[in-house]
Amino acid sequence: MQVPLLDLKLQYAPLKAQLLREIEAVADSQALLLGPQTEKLEKAVADYCGAGHAIGASSGTDAQLMLLMALGIGPGDKVLTTPYTFFATASCVARLGATPVFVDIDPVTFNISVPALETTLARTPDAKGIIPVHLYGQCADMEAIVALGKKYGIPVLEDAAQALGARHPLGGAGAIGEAGWFSFYPTKNLGAFGDAGMVVCRDEKLAVKIRALRNHGMEVRYYHKWIGGNFRIDAIQSAVLNVKLPHLDTWSAGRRARADFYRTALSRHALPITLPTEVYADAGLPNHHIYNQFIVRAPKRDELRAHLTKAGIGSEIYYPLPLHMQECFAYLGYEEGEFPEAERAARESLALPIFPELTEEQQTYVVEQIAAFYR
Numbered sequence: 001m002q003v004p005l006l007d008l009k010l011q012y013a014p015l016k017a018q019l020l021r022e023i024e025a026v027a028d029s030q031a032l033l034l035g036p037q038t039e040k041l042e043k044a045v046a047d048y049c050g051a052g053h054a055i056g057a058s059s060g061t062d063a064q065l066m067l068l069m070a071l072g073i074g075p076g077d078k079v080l081t082t083p084y085t086f087f088a089t090a091s092c093v094a095r096l097g098a099t100p101v102f103v104d105i106d107p108v109t110f111n112i113s114v115p116a117l118e119t120t121l122a123r124t125p126d127a128k129g130i131i132p133v134h135l136y137g138q139c140a141d142m143e144a145i146v147a148l149g150k151k152y153g154i155p156v157l158e159d160a161a162q163a164l165g166a167r168h169p170l171g172g173a174g175a176i177g178e179a180g181w182f183s184f185y186p187t188k189n190l191g192a193f194g195d196a197g198m199v200v201c202r203d204e205k206l207a208v209k210i211r212a213l214r215n216h217g218m219e220v221r222y223y224h225k226w227i228g229g230n231f232r233i234d235a236i237q238s239a240v241l242n243v244k245l246p247h248l249d250t251w252s253a254g255r256r257a258r259a260d261f262y263r264t265a266l267s268r269h270a271l272p273i274t275l276p277t278e279v280y281a282d283a284g285l286p287n288h289h290i291y292n293q294f295i296v297r298a299p300k301r302d303e304l305r306a307h308l309t310k311a312g313i314g315s316e317i318y319y320p321l322p323l324h325m326q327e328c329f330a331y332l333g334y335e336e337g338e339f340p341e342a343e344r345a346a347r348e349s350l351a352l353p354i355f356p357e358l359t360e361e362q363q364t365y366v367v368e369q370i371a372a373f374y375r
């Protein structure tokens, strides 16, 4: 049996006719950038996550970059974040000449550790912001992080690239702190037909500036108030996302049901693996974890992965090398051993196939193969 890590064709098939109609309408209009489809999407996403303002972007990375530009983050500024995330979280800080300051993760959630954040903030009281990442689709400890942001008078900027639709007792992912961003990269829970992203924020003045920065800092055509960039979203991507967004809650429910299935089936085997923990399960929220990824910690992880590959089962490592150990960040001066939980996660974590169309038969096979490996 083949079990891919993700199969986007299965999501596409039932929506094909509608998607192609919307794409054709954009083609017929020849209004190819931003436009009414983008305005519709911005309003829909803002409503969906509970944000005041939303600005579509060419990618999640560009969404973050233009937000940090709008906040004036630059040389000499320190921004605290986790070393166990996708590269863009820290690279956008570095690209602006600012310094990412890493903080180790919580071993249960893989999200930024609050005690470690407190210690690092005490050492770095001049920090300009905190970037928690809602990794795998479950929010970081926003109660504590927002309180720390208040205490130090700095903004909390949420990397919600993997978490559109995830709920936290304080609100929707991305819309809890001062600002946040989403990615519509095809493998995210809401995926475009290519690259796209979005910033959301509370403050209207900030939104106005981001909107201008998206288009080379212009408010009036060819008069540049700020130095921005080309961070525009394609109208076709917005049209595709407008078709898909109404299905997102159903897809999240599908992912959650498959996570439950894994949890029950894997628990029956008394395996030495650690299952993901739902830390907000008692909060009475439907989508407190939306499982962009289902991550287990596995002894002999690389051997298990080789076994699964041979059995026709897709898997992935998010992420194999923490950011403080990346070659391009050597100049930051971190050493191996400095963030032991991030480094351990890189050695132990494994993503199993999870997507709404995954069948019970496929999941049973994945569980059997994992059990066979440890037998």
Ligand SMILES: *Cc1c(COP(=O)(O)O)cnc(C)c1O
Pocket: 059, 060, 061, 062, 085, 086, 088, 089, 133, 159, 161, 162, 182, 183, 184, 185, 195, 196, 197
């Ligand atoms: C996907 C992702 C990004 C970047 O989004 P793109 O749309 O690929 O630029 C940033 N942060 C995290 C945590 C991500 O998973």
